[in-house]
Structures are given as C-alpha cells and as structure tokens.
Amino acid sequence: MAKTIGILFGKERSFPPVLAEAVNKTGGGKVTAEAVEIGPLRQDARCAYDVVLDRISHEVPFYRTYLKVAVATGTQVINNPYWWSADDKFLDNVIARAAGVAVPKTVLLPHKLHPPNTSSESFTNLTFPIPWDAAFSYLGFPIFMKPADGGGWRNVHKVDTPEEFFRAYDDSHTLSMMAQEAIEFTEYYRCYVLGRERVLVMRYDPKAPFERRYVRDAPPTEPRLLKRIESDCVTLCSELGYDFNTVEFAVRDNIPYAIDFMNPAPDCDSFSVGEANFQWVVLNAAEVLIDRALRPRPLETTGAWPKRLAPRKTGSS
Numbered sequence: 001m002a003k004t005i006g007i008l009f010g011k012e013r014s015f016p017p018v019l020a021e022a023v024n025k026t027g028g029g030k031v032t033a034e035a036v037e038i039g040p041l042r043q044d045a046r047c048a049y050d051v052v053l054d055r056i057s058h059e060v061p062f063y064r065t066y067l068k069v070a071v072a073t074g075t076q077v078i079n080n081p082y083w084w085s086a087d088d089k090f091l092d093n094v095i096a097r098a099a100g101v102a103v104p105k106t107v108l109l110p111h112k113l114h115p116p117n118t119s120s121e122s123f124t125n126l127t128f129p130i131p132w133d134a135a136f137s138y139l140g141f142p143i144f145m146k147p148a149d150g151g152g153w154r155n156v157h158k159v160d161t162p163e164e165f166f167r168a169y170d171d172s173h174t175l176s177m178m179a180q181e182a183i184e185f186t187e188y189y190r191c192y193v194l195g196r197e198r199v200l201v202m203r204y205d206p207k208a209p210f211e212r213r214y215v216r217d218a219p220p221t222e223p224r225l226l227k228r229i230e231s232d233c234v235t236l237c238s239e240l241g242y243d244f245n246t247v248e249f250a251v252r253d254n255i256p257y258a259i260d261f262m263n264p265a266p267d268c269d270s271f272s273v274g275e276a277n278f279q280w281v282v283l284n285a286a287e288v289l290i291d292r293a294l295r296p297r298p299l300e301t302t303g304a305w306p307k308r309l310a311p312r313k314t315g316s317s
Contacts, residue, residue, distance in 0.1 A: 002027075002029060002030055002031060002032050003027075003030065003031045003032070003050040003051070003293035003294065004031075004032055004033070004034065004048070004049050004050055004051075004293075005020075005023055005031060005032070005033040005034075005049060005050065005051045005052070005053065005289050005290075005293055006033075006034060006035070006036035006047075006048070006049035006051070006052045006053070007019060007020055007033060007034070007035055007036060007052075007053050007055070008035075008036040008052055008053065008054050008055060008056055008057065008063060008067070009035070009055040009056050010055065010056040010059060010060075012055060012268070012269065014268075014269050014270045014271065014278070015055075015268040015269060015270070015278075015281075015282070016035065016055070018270075018282050019033065019053075019282050019285055019286060019289075020033040020034060020035070022282050022283060022285075022286035023286045023289060023290060026286050026287065026290060027290055030290075030294065031289075031290045031293045031294065033286075033289070036049065036052060038063075038066060041065075041066055041069070046073050046074075047066075047069070047070035047073060047074075047075040049070070049075055050075065050076065050293050050296075051075065051076045051077070051078065051289055051292050051293045051296075052067060052070060052075055052076070052077045052078070053078050053244070053285070053289060054067055054077055054078065054079060054081065054084075054264075054265065055265045056265065057081060057084075058084065058151075058264070058265060064081055064085060067081040068081045068082060068085070071299065076292050076293070076296050076297065078243045078244050078288075078289070078292065079241075079242050079243060079244055079245070079264040079265075080241055080242075080243075080300055080301070080302075082301050082302075083240070083241050083242075083300075083301060083302045083303065084264050086302075087149075087240070087262055088148045088149045088176075088262070089146070089147075089148050089149065089150075089178060089260070089262050090106065090108045090148045090178050092236075092240065092261060092262050093106050094309070095239050095240065095305045095308070095309065096236060096239075096258055096261070098305070098308050098309050099235050099236070099239050099305070099308060100235070101232045101235055101236055101258050102232075102255050102256065102257045102258065103257060103258050103259075104144075104180045104181040104182070104183050104250075104257055104259065105138060105139055105140075105180070105181040106139075106178050106179070106180045106181070107135045107138065107139060107178065107179045107180075108148060108176070108177075108178055109145075109169070109172075109176070109177045109178065109179055110123075110126055110130065111172075111174055111175070111176060112169050112170060112172045112173060112174070112175075112177075113173045113174045114174070115174045116174070132162070135179060136162060136165075139179055139180070139181050140181060141159070141160050141161065141182075142158055142159060142160045142182040143158070143159050143165060143179050143180065143181065143182060144156065144157070144158055144159075144179070144180045144181075144182050145157045145158075145159060145165070145168045145169070145172070145177055145178070145179050145180075146177065146178055146180065147172075147175050147176065147177055147178070148176045148177065148178050149176065150175075151262075151263060153206075155171075155172065155175060155177075157171075158182065165179070183250040183252050183257045183259065184252060185250035185251050185252055185257075186251055186252065187203070187221075187225075187250075187251040188203070188204050188205060188206055188248070188249070188250050188251065189201055189202060189203060189204055189221075189229060189248065189249045189251070189256070190202050190204035190213075190214070190246055190247070190248050191229065191230075191233050191246060191247045191248075191249070192245075192246055192266070192277070192280070192281050192284075193233045193234070193236075193237045193242070193244075193245045193246065193247055194243065194244055194281070194284045194285055194288045195243055195284075195287075195288040195291070196234060196237045196238045196241075196242070196243055197234055198284045198288070199229075199230045199233045199234065200277065200280050200281070200284075201221065201226060201229055201230060201233075202214055202215075202273075202277055203215040203218035203221075204248065206248075210272060211271060211272050213272070214272065214273050214274050214277060216274060222254075225251065225254060225256065228256055229249055229256050232247070232249070232256060232258060233247045236258060236261050237261075237303075238303060238304055239303050239304050239305040239308065240261070240262075240302075240303045240305065241300055241302050241303025241304070241305075242264050242303070243288060243292075244264060244265075244266070244285065244288075245261065245262075245263055245264055245266065246260075246261075246263040246266035246267075247260075247261040247263075248260040248261065248263075268281050268282075268285075
C-alpha cells in the first residue's frame with residue numbers, strides 16, 4: 001500500500017502544489033503527496049497521513065495540537081511539533097555556542113509591559129533596578145533588538161544609542177525580546193538545510209527589498225568559508241532536530257556568525273527565492289519526505305543537544 005504525505009500550509013501557492021507534484025513523480029507509486037484535509041478532530045481518530053510537512057502550525061494553534069497528536073499516534077511530522085513548540089532563539093544561541101558555532105553576543109530582556117494575567121507582584125524575583133549599563137557594556141552599540149520567538153523581521157530594530165534602545169524597548173510591550181550584538185558583515189548568507197544534511201548556501205542581502213534579497217549571479221564563496229558554513233548548518237540542524245530549516249550567517253573577519261537559525265517554515269516562494277533555488281528546494285524536499293515515509297524514525301522530542309548540554313554534576317556528600 002502506498003505511503004501518503006500530507007502538506008499542511010497556509011497562504012502559499014507556488015511551493016505546496018509543485019512539491020506534491022514532485023513527490024508523486026519521484027515516489028514511483030510507493031509514495032504519494034496531497035494537501036492535508038482536516039476538520040474537527042476526534043480524540044479517537046488517527047492521522048490519515050504517514051508523513052506531514054508542516055508549513056503553518058506556528059500561526060495556527062489548532063494545527064499544532066493536531067500535529068502533536070499525529071506524532072503521538074505514529075505519523076512522521078516535519079518539523080517536530082514538540083520541539084518547535086518549546087524552542088526559542090535565545091536557547092538556540094546557547095545550544096549553538098555549546099556546539100562550537102559562532103553567534104553574536106546576546107542578552108534576553110525582561111518584558112517591558114506585564115504579560116496578560118500578571119502584575120508587578122508576579123515579578124518578585126526580577127532584579128531592580130535593571131542593570132542596563134552592564135548589558136550595554138557587554139553588547140556594545142549598535143544593537144539589534146528582536147523577539148526571542150519571532151520571525152519575518154517583525155519587531156526587529158537596530159539601535160545606535162541607549163535612547164534609541166529604550167524607545168524600541170517601549171514599543172516591545174509584552175514581547176520577550178533579545179538584544180544582540182550587531183555583526184558588521186562583509187558577506188551574508190541564507191542556507192536551506194533539509195534532512196539535517198542537504199545544504200544549499202545562498203548569497204543573501206537582508207537590506208534589499210524582499211523580492212531581491214536572494215542575490216542572483218553572486219560571486220563564488222571562498223572554499224574554506226563555504227565549507228565552514230555548510231558544516232555549521234549541519235551541526236545546528238542536527239543539534240536542534242530540524243529537518244526543514246534555513247540558517248543565516250553574517251560574515252565578519254572571515255568568521256560566519258549564525259544570526260537566525262530557527263526558521264522551521266522558511267520562505268519557499270519561487271517569486272522571492274528565485275527559480276534555481278526554488279527548484280533545488282522542491283527536488284530535495286521531495287526526496288527527504290519520500291525517504292521519511294519509507295524509513296520512519298523513532299519518536300524524537302528534541303535534536304541531539306541534550307547530550308551536549310549535560311546537567312551539572314553535583315558534589316558527593
């Protein structure tokens with residue numbers, strides 16, 4: 001009986017149907033693909049798909065619960081909804097440093113405004129006054145401020161002075177924000193990483209208009225730098241357990257700094273990524289999905305990082 005791959009997506013129109021077509025062409029009748037269909041979910045129902053590619057559950061909590069139940073009852077889901085639900089960019093920086101990947105200096109900031117259902121009494125353990133000068137001394141200016149769990153460049157600010165920092169901080173409201181050392185880069189890259197081993201390194205210009213950020217006809221990357229970027233991509237996605245991700249690097253003094261590597265539903269629109277990159281991600285995603293359907297993995301709750309960040313040993317009495 002053929003294995004079935006379901007594609008769960010939102011507003012996308014170029015990637016999902018072309019990916020389904022590629023799976024159906026490549027699957028040789030053993031694996032087929034289609035758009036997921038789901039209505040109200042009964043607790044005794046089983047997922048109709050052997051594999052689901054998740055492109056939208058970060059925006060739709062109903063889908064996220066559906067996928068967690070699907071995994072619990074035997075479906076392979078890319079990406080892992082349990083880890084994706086628990087992950088954040090600040091924790092990822094800690095994991096990256098432990099794995100030997102260069103990242104910018106980063107500080108996690110207290111909420112500017114009280115989150116819902118909290119008050120000042122909820123923050124008994126928060127240090128007052130907040131030692132802002134120590135944070136500024138550690139990071140240096142300019143600083144990038146961004147949500148610890150966010151994407152799409154939403155609520156991202158570059159600030160050059162304490163005054164600009166506090167204006168941006170005031171605008172963050174209840175978000176959990178990070179302040180990060182700005183890497184003044186000479187080169188910037190965005191990389192598709194599929195199946196924790198397939199890497200496409202793309203020259204990228206984050207300052208360009210959205211539809212021109214993927215640089216066409218870019219000059220070749222120096223081989224040693226390219227090898228380091230590819231290796232860091234595999235390391236990060238293996239540690240985090242993501243099978244469909246993008247990793248961004250800013251290069252300073254020939255060192256690639258991982259800037260953003262929690263992108264489990266990255267842009268795959270042919271309009272923005274360009275035709276050559278689009279064809280690469282379609283072909284490789286199809287092959288990764290078919291392989292997962294034919295060779296399912298045991299249940300994972302995270303990637304490999306817990307083995308690296310072992311609990312502290314307690315002294316013997």
